[in-house]
Amino acid sequence: MAALAPPIAAIRVAVRRALTGLPAGGPVLVACSGGADSLALAAATVFVAPRLGRAAGLVTVDHGLQPGSAERAEAVAGWARGVGFAPVESVRVEVAGRPGGPEAAAREARYQALTGVAGRHRAVALLTGHTRDDQAETVLLALARGAGPRGLAGMPARRDLDGVPLLRPLLEISREQTRKACAMLGLSPWEDPHNVDPSYARARVRADLLPALVRALGPGVLDNLARTARLVAADNAALDDLAAGALAEVRHPDGGLSVPALAVLSPAVRGRVLHAWARELGAPPAALSHRHVAALDALVTGWHGQGAAHLPGGLRVVRRADRLVPAGRAG
Numbered sequence: 001m002a003a004l005a006p007p008i009a010a011i012r013v014a015v016r017r018a019l020t021g022l023p024a025g026g027p028v029l030v031a032c033s034g035g036a037d038s039l040a041l042a043a044a045t046v047f048v049a050p051r052l053g054r055a056a057g058l059v060t061v062d063h064g065l066q067p068g069s070a071e072r073a074e075a076v077a078g079w080a081r082g083v084g085f086a087p088v089e090s091v092r093v094e095v096a097g098r099p100g101g102p103e104a105a106a107r108e109a110r111y112q113a114l115t116g117v118a119g120r121h122r123a124v125a126l127l128t129g130h131t132r133d134d135q136a137e138t139v140l141l142a143l144a145r146g147a148g149p150r151g152l153a154g155m156p157a158r159r160d161l162d163g164v165p166l167l168r169p170l171l172e173i174s175r176e177q178t179r180k181a182c183a184m185l186g187l188s189p190w191e192d193p194h195n196v197d198p199s200y201a202r203a204r205v206r207a208d209l210l211p212a213l214v215r216a217l218g219p220g221v222l223d224n225l226a227r228t229a230r231l232v233a234a235d236n237a238a239l240d241d242l243a244a245g246a247l248a249e250v251r252h253p254d255g256g257l258s259v260p261a262l263a264v265l266s267p268a269v270r271g272r273v274l275h276a277w278a279r280e281l282g283a284p285p286a287a288l289s290h291r292h293v294a295a296l297d298a299l300v301t302g303w304h305g306q307g308a309a310h311l312p313g314g315l316r317v318v319r320r321a322d323r324l325v326p327a328g329r330a331g
């Protein structure tokens with residue numbers, strides 16, 4: 001028997017690794033746009049999952065943003081039913097009227113739809129086709145906006161999405177491999193016009209910056225950027241553990257946080273303690289930025305006897321004697 005073509009084998013191995021150890025229960029659900037990455041992921045999942053005794057489902061989201069998007073979603077769903085996915089869902093979402101730019105609004109609508117489907121089918125995991133190249137782009141975009149370690153860690157291979165584990169099995173697989181795998185399997189991926197629309201920063205990074213970096217620094221640069229993300233993520237996990245312990249120690253017996261105990265922490269740990277505490281108070285994590293943490297930090301290290309730190313969600317924190325305390329929601 002002929003050996004399996006390397007890209008297909010590498011993708012199957014990555015999917016097998018991601019699915020191994022998941023709890024028993026409902027299906028794993030692939031989020032598939034019809035693009036090369038998620039199509040290659042889907043093809044590997046429908047092969048691997050049954051061999052691990054699991055059902056594989058697929059969901060495709062129609063953002064309704066381009067002519068023909070409904071037909072594209074139906075084509076993906078039809079293909080999925082034909083190759084044995086069950087359940088298969090094609091979901092239409094409304095993007096208009098959501099806050100933020102069009103990209104963020106589409107992402108939010110998509111994730112809401114995906115978690116809705118995952119919940120209905122009691123899926124044990126949701127899989128997306130983010131690749132090493134997506135990771136390299138994410139790291140570059142984070143560097144360009146001056147992000148700290150959280151941003152430089154890129155996308156995690158696993159995270160919780162409203163109670164459903166979101167897995168990204170292809171983070172060490174290149175986009176070239178997913179394209180090759182699709183071609184070898186006779187699949188015709190959909191080309192998302194947004195991916196080449198130069199009004200999006202990510203599309204410009206993809207089209208111009210990554211090829212220029214490869215030309216200037218060699219083909220290893222994308223793997224290296226993805227490795228940086230993994231290394232920083234490991235350091236983040238260690239710092240988060242330290243911060244969780246420190247948060248328990250700086251809690252003031254009368255409520256709030258003790259300023260003297262915060263003041264002796266290293267700035268990196270203190271920032272994480274304040275970030276975690278702000279989330280506990282109810283600040284929406286997506287809106288919580290380094291500026292909010294800096295405002296809290298200023299109450300500890302630059303206190304002039306008055307003022308408050310304003311957090312997203314209308315929350316206010318003030319300093320009372322030697323404590324930081326929540327002072328309710330602003331108007």
Ligand SMILES: Nc1ncnc2c1ncn2[C@@H]1O[C@H](COP(=O)(O)OP(=O)(O)OP(=O)(O)O)[C@@H](O)[C@H]1O
Binds near residue numbers: 034
């Ligand atoms: N319309 C959609 N329906 C279902 N899942 C989607 C949709 N759009 C994106 N996804 C999921 O999110 C992942 C990342 O999408 P994004 O568009 O950012 O990247 P991409 O590299 O263009 O991926 P792809 O080649 O799979 O479209 C996809 O691989 C897929 O798993």
